[in-house]
Amino acid sequence: MRIALFVTCLADTMFPQAAKATVLLLERLGHEVVFPPGQTCCGQMHINTGYQQQALPLIQRHVKTFQPYDVVVAPSGSCVGSVRHQHAMVASAAGDERLALRATAVAERTYELSELLIDVLKIEDVGAYFPHRVTYHPTCHSLRVLRVGDKPLRLLRNVRGIDLVELPAAEQCCGFGGTFALKNADTSTAMLADKMGHVLETGASVCTAGDASCLMHIGGGLSRLESGVRTLHLAEILAATS
Amino acid sequence: MSSRDVVLGRIRSALSGPSSVDVPRDYRPASGAVGSLELLVERLVDYKAVVHRSSAVAETVAGIVSGTLVVPPGIDRSWLPTAPLVDGDLPADRIAAADGVVTAAAVAIAETGTIVLDGSPDQGRRIISLLPDLHICVLRPAQIVEGVPDAVARLVPGRPLTWISGPSATSDIELNRVEGVHGPRNLHVIILEEQWS
Amino acid sequence: MTTFLGMPAPRGVGHLRGDESFPAAAKKALGNDQLRRNLNHATTTIRGKSGRVIAELPDWEQLRLAGSAIKADTMARLPELIEELESRVTAAGGVVHWAADANEANTIVTDLVRATGSPRVIKIKSMATQEIGLNEALEEAGIQPVETDLAELIVQLGKDQPSHILVPAIHRNRTEIRDIFLREMPGVDPALTDDPPVLAAAARRYLRETFLSTSVAVSGANFGIAETGTLAVVESEGNGRMCLTLPDTLITVMGIEKVLPTWRDLEVFLQLLPRSSTGERMNPYTSMWTGVVPGDGPQNFHLVLLDNGRTKVLADEVGRQALHCIRCSACLNVCPVYERTGGHAYGSVYPGPIGAILSPQLTGVEDNASLPYASSLCGACFDACPVRIDIPAILVHLRNQAPHPxxxxxxxxxxxxxxxxxxxxxxxxxxxxxxxxxxxxxxxxxxxxxxxxxxxxxxxxxxxxxxxxx
Structure with missing residues (x-):
């Protein structure tokens, strides 16, 4: 299958290893990955911070960039969530119904990685090998916006050598929330402290998730604590082989 | 312009969009069936009501309490072990001083462990089932319905209704349920058993 | 065509605006370890209870969909429904008053109490009367308002502010409550322990005489049925029954959005509300009354219909969903932000996620500009809401209207x-x-x-x- 990668601005700039892993994993599974030029950012940060007008050109750009492709994948639950639940809404609110329709069409073909693997490619065992103790944090937008359910866990359970341990209070937000982490830094930090406490309780050496943004937050906290626990994107574990 | 005109005018100006919305009622509807007695008993007990099943109500009442019992005027006198204090327009302090109150009920909901009083002659004024510290409610099995929709369908809206689920309680201290605040702290429900069963 | 923007709730009266921004107030609250422990304990308890009784119902999602649609339908037909309610209540012997804002509502209630000559009113916990600052207005008129709900009593005796919609004293644990009672409750047993049943019994003794000797009560209403003119109050302790039964005069202050079209609609909301709020299959007591019942209960009944910014909320097609709220507080109990900051940080009587969308709309977003940002948009509130209010979407919508630095x-x-x-x-x-x-x-x-x-x-x-x- 020919799959277009929506890399997301964060993964592109700060976490290319998550995006590279997505490419290598899909290629290993026999698919062709293309990288549509001209893509930048989905505009989620602008929308969620109250700048819908500024997000509008970014939505137009995104729709134009990805419109030619049948299947689009992004290694980010929250960016896919924005594409699926915000783009058409913002376009409509701006009175651009034509853009809203086109955005809806692109959204219908856009998948978060675990959705693509399980719902579209119908594969749960990707042949990965990762001999480490891992705990999985279901990010809020994967869980409650995209409703990916246990798809990431089903993929992880099939990884050879993995010691997958359940994260207590897993469904509670880590406290990232985009600009929430800056505007309400104290509350965000309090939420992060509890999330890190739960991660450390598991004794895992790796905390994984489907969103680089939440992992940047959790990983930044774990690094400050000098805890020795690493954060890795789900794609990086699924791409790992012996 | 009156405040009524102001508020209604504002509501009308504010509205845009559809003039009504269809309501999907795909939940379990009222069935008209008799509810499960066993479930009712389980749910009543779970919320700290004391349940009796009896064909000799007066004896059961006598076993629960001795002393003055206030009753509504239409109560079945055969349910009472001694001469009661019959309400008409009794003053509050006399009702409050009674050792208990005995009433019938209008309907009971098995799924929630709820009994509903509707002010009929055998249930009386709302005050009598409120001030005494003990409420004994006598229920006929045919009054039990399964869920809330059946109860709503059976009740008459114009009547003063009191839905009672267990004794007075509060969740105000650390969100734990604690029985016994202002209403009756003791709720006994006597479910009539037919003589021949 | 001009767009109707509505009138916000007026400044200078009531409790919809805080003194400081959410981040500033939250910072203080986050420093209070006792508060954090109390909130964590209480919200964890209620989430467990609520989850268990919701799981018992096979048709919970269908009930949510029905509840959401009934509320949307109510808003679409509000003018006819509110007039129908008015005429039914009037026909049943009640008197209906209209209040465009908090000041008008306070004046109406104060005048009604004055006319009875009573120096005191007993009150059932009511968000609407807290919102408009009725207690302060009554006190200014020389009338003593006595809160009879246990948590409200704890707040009133502790000279504190409510911090939760359902359990206003959620920020206090049992030991703190005992200390408040020992300090502030006249005639309290000096050997009072912090055992919750003992504390509840102390409140029972303290308020009993007040219930029996006060001739006027003030309540809110959970539901007002347009079709029948019936009003409903959902409660636990029996203080509501006392207030609705014993006095000669009952004054009910109800937001215009609390109307429901039909009697049958109660079959939905009486399943949704208790399971979402206290996590019970049914709350201990629900009272329903229609006007005046000769010989039973208050013989004078007044219903005050309150706007106070609600029509302004109604004018926003996206934001108006906030008016669907049935005040269950499930969104507070699941909110990771609320759990850590508590309710005071929101500066309004409506805290938590619902407060973050309701308060700024009632006041105008410029007066509560930091509240739409008091959320990580984690979405737990939408999943918990029994009437499916899309709180995250409304937060994003309000952020787009908020003034930006x-x-x-x-x-x-x-x-x-x-x-x-x-x-x-x-x-x-x-x-x-x-x-x-x-x-x-x-x-x-x-x-x-x-x-x-x-x-x-x-x-x-x-x-x-x-x-x-x-």
């Missing part, structure tokens, strides 16, 4: 411009690498990040560099 506006415009120009974007990506040398602590506003989190090391090459070099 100038520096942020500039930064956001620059970011959007860069993101819309791939060459600039790539240049910015390479500039980001320079931050490798900027150290681990950044200047404001990014210092909010680096105060508790390290920044990731920018990678040696971006993804697109790698892709081009493949």
């Amino acid at each position: 100038r520096s942020e506006r500039v930064a956001m415009a620059a970011a959007a411009y860069t993101m819309d120009h791939p060459r600039l974007y790539e240049a910015a990506q390479h500039a980001a690498k320079l931050s490798r040398y900027a150290g681990k602590r950044l200047p404001p506003p990014l210092s909010g990040w680096t105060a508790s989190r390290d920044l990731p090391e920018p990678p040696a090459e971006t993804f697109r560099d790698w892709w081009e070099d493949r």
